[in-house]
Amino acid sequence: MQDEELALKAVSDAQRILEEYLKPQPRNNERAILDQLVEVLERPDLIVAVGRMHHR
Known part of the structure; x- marks a missing residue:
């Protein structure tokens, strides 16, 4: 997969x-949402790809 992808x-x-978090419903899972976001945004391949994109 390419960096942009x-x-x-x-x-x-x-x-x-x-x-999903912003849907009107009772919220008691803020930590789970934060954990999911961190999991997505801290993927090693993503970090490397974004670094390469910054250096172009």
């Missing part, structure tokens, strides 16, 4: 997580 997938995954 990895970045777009991560953004899409993060948006999906946030959309």
Whole structure:
């Protein structure tokens, strides 16, 4: 997968997580949401890809 594709997938995954969180419903899972976002945004391949994109 190319760097741009990895970045777009991560953004899409993060948006999906946030959309689920923003649905009107009782919330007691803020930590789980944060953990999911960290898991998406701290993927080693994504970190490397974003670093390469910054250096272009």
